[in-house]
Amino acid sequence: MMPWGNLIVAAAILFSGCSPVKAINFLNFAGIRCFSYRTYNALQQLYLVPAIEQVWQQKQQEMFEEIKKKDHAVKLGGDARCCSPGHTAKFGSYSVMDLNTSKVLDIQLVQSNEVQNSYHMELEGLKRCLGKLHQEEIQISHLVTDRHSQVKAYMKRDQPQIVHMFDVWHVAKGVYKKLETLSKKKNCELVGAWAHSISNHIYWCAASSDGNGELILEKWVSILNHVTDVHEGHGELYPRCLHGPVDDRQWIRRGSKAFLELETVVRGRMLLTDIKQLSHVGQTSCLEAFHKVVCSFAPKAVHFFYIQMQARIYLAALHFNENVSRPQSRTREGEKQYSVSYPKGRHGEGVAKEVKVDQTFNYISDLMDAVVDLRTVNDSYSKARDAINLPRRLPEPLSQSTPKPPKHDTIQKHVTRFNDN
Numbered sequence: 001m002m003p004w005g006n007l008i009v010a011a012a013i014l015f016s017g018c019s020p021v022k023a024i025n026f027l028n029f030a031g032i033r034c035f036s037y038r039t040y041n042a043l044q045q046l047y048l049v050p051a052i053e054q055v056w057q058q059k060q061q062e063m064f065e066e067i068k069k070k071d072h073a074v075k076l077g078g079d080a081r082c083c084s085p086g087h088t089a090k091f092g093s094y095s096v097m098d099l100n101t102s103k104v105l106d107i108q109l110v111q112s113n114e115v116q117n118s119y120h121m122e123l124e125g126l127k128r129c130l131g132k133l134h135q136e137e138i139q140i141s142h143l144v145t146d147r148h149s150q151v152k153a154y155m156k157r158d159q160p161q162i163v164h165m166f167d168v169w170h171v172a173k174g175v176y177k178k179l180e181t182l183s184k185k186k187n188c189e190l191v192g193a194w195a196h197s198i199s200n201h202i203y204w205c206a207a208s209s210d211g212n213g214e215l216i217l218e219k220w221v222s223i224l225n226h227v228t229d230v231h232e233g234h235g236e237l238y239p240r241c242l243h244g245p246v247d248d249r250q251w252i253r254r255g256s257k258a259f260l261e262l263e264t265v266v267r268g269r270m271l272l273t274d275i276k277q278l279s280h281v282g283q284t285s286c287l288e289a290f291h292k293v294v295c296s297f298a299p300k301a302v303h304f305f306y307i308q309m310q311a312r313i314y315l316a317a318l319h320f321n322e323n324v325s326r327p328q329s330r331t332r333e334g335e336k337q338y339s340v341s342y343p344k345g346r347h348g349e350g351v352a353k354e355v356k357v358d359q360t361f362n363y364i365s366d367l368m369d370a371v372v373d374l375r376t377v378n379d380s381y382s383k384a385r386d387a388i389n390l391p392r393r394l395p396e397p398l399s400q401s402t403p404k405p406p407k408h409d410t411i412q413k414h415v416t417r418f419n420d421n
């Protein structure tokens with residue numbers, strides 16, 4: 001008879017995002033008798049992972065039904081995450097979010113040996129997400145991403161019915177970095193004084209142009225006049241600046257080195273093409289918040305097998321989706337609550353943040369119910385093994401994609417290296 005307690009404790013370890021090794025050590029150190037890591041792995045594979053997959057799929061279906069009921073096309077945000085440190089990432093995941101509800105609609109995990117190399121994981125992940133939504137007959141009107149070049153080319157060539165737009169924060173950050181570097185060059189220090197307002201200008205161009213690419217472009221390039229204290233004669237769509245009279249600033253002289261260098265950044269060929277596609281329908285910053293949640297369920301420094309990794313990103317999505325639209329918390333007197341922090345880079349300037357009401361974990365009850373159901377139906381390992389033995393698409397383990405030298409040779413090498421005197 002398989003003990004229930006083991007299963008419930010193993011479930012609690014995984015569902016809370018804990019490291020099983022540490023959790024089992026913790027119990028042992030405290031003198032609480034516990035199962036072995038091996039048993040944990042069996043329970044994880046046979047009951048816990050299938051329960052997570054089941055609950056995620058069910059919640060996902062509910063989201064799809066909700067969207068189809070409303071009968072309008074969704075505006076999607078998409079972003080990739082490297083799931084292991086360094087450039088030789090083993091996994092990449094791609095997530096797409098409904099920008100209207102900020103809920104994660106789909107996540108796809110790609111292992112690097114499924115594609116040419118890790119750079120190709122991002123596009124592959126996106127393709128799988130779009131494929132899934134297409135299969136579920138979800139209409140997509142817009143997709144907002146960063147400016148990954150393969151994604152750009154793919155959307156243009158293969159998904160022309162979806163309006164592809166770029167996340168403003170990514171573009172603004174890129175420009176800011178270039179200006180910051182530029183301001184360190186000789187005779188270009190003035191650019192540094194303008195870097196913040198130029199990158200803010202990008203947000204304004206996107207927000208005030210209703211997706212009119214040519215208008216965004218004229219507004220953007222007008223910054224080259226503005227910094228020289230010229231505020232009209234910009235172009236046909238945007239003839240003059242909309243601001244009122246301006247105080248004296250550190251104007252940049254047209255034709256000076258600082259100006260010419262700034263011009264090469266502002267008129268960068270790629271930037272001028274891409275800036276027309278700046279998003280006004282929503283941004284992907286909420287996806288970055290989701291990626292932080294993924295990190296807490298699947299820390300980058302810990303190694304996971306494909307199935308475990310996938311289960312942990314589903315857990316992250318269940319947690320995120322339940323908690324993403326929490327309202328702001330209020331004091332007993334009914335006042336909205338804020339917290340204020342003083343980040344190092346802000347030089348003493350405070351940053352206020354809304355305090356949300358406490359997180360909820362209702363999805364845990366659903367997961368536990370699913371575990372109990374699975375265990376009731378498959379009350380032995382062998383039954384459970386037969387039940388999950390359905391054909392499923394799993395990438396080959398990374399270690400098997402390159403031929404390994406015999407273990408004996410590797411040990412021999414190690415021994416000689418330490419005994420070579």
Ligand SMILES: [Zn+2]
Nearest residue numbers: 226230231241
């Ligand atoms: Zn101006």
